[in-house]
Amino acid sequence: MTFSKSLLAGSAALGLLMTAAACSDASSPDTFADFAAPTGEAELYADIASAEDEMFMEEPVMQEASLREAYQLAEGELVASWLMGASLVNGTGEELAQVADVWLGEDGAESALVIRDGGVAGFGGNLHLLAFKSAEFLPASMTESEFIVRTEMTDLSALPAFEQQAFNDYRLASEVMGTIAPMSFSGEGARINELILSDDGELRYAVISPGIIADEPLVVESRVLAVSQGDSDGEVVLDVTEEDLAAAPVWREE
Incomplete structure (x- = not known):
């Protein structure tokens, strides 16, 4: 008896489902596109999609900035800070002075090294100008960005004295x-x-x-x-x- 009641109940339920399906066939949408999104949801989905598109569009630009070519020093090029404080030596390796700065020149005059003869800790002493053509630049080591400046001159007093005309005139x-x-x-x-x-x-x-x-x-x-x-x-x-x-x-x- 229990089995018969269950079977009859299942049959009745199946009949109701078939009837409901038949009634809805005429008005059921053929595709998901026929369903209308609730008011406001369509605009929200569009905004989210637009934001995602912008994120993906910006990513290549950031990558392009990070892929800039790195500058490589050409043969014979020098970095100004590498010269400042460098030792000036003669042909036998004897230290004569130090490079205090680089004078960039003005009024058509050529640039030159500012040499400090004497003084203590970068102060005092006599300042002279040494032409680049009278100097040879040698790496101080294979790993450090430092140079030794060598010259064949032996008497630094024969070099022209350097006197700065004005501070912060951007000639140094x-x-x-x-x-x-x-x-x-x-x-x-x-x-x-x-x-x-x-x-x-x-x-x-x-x-x-x-x-x-x-x-x-x-x-x-x-x-x-x-x-x-x-x-x-x-x-x-x-x-x-x-x-x-x-x-x-x-x-x-x-």
């Missing part, structure tokens, strides 16, 4: 390096970290940190460095364009 490498200079195209400041010269004293490049434009320092041509004269001794301006920065390689000092 040490005055330019560390300066926050405005970029002409935006007015925003960029730090000048380093200067790159040839072994004959030609200023070729500057290494700058332009803030939010790039995560790493960039190498730009020296032509963008300009000293504007005003009420003070002068101001360094980076006459640089967005195109210059977009094409600039990154500086990764080893």
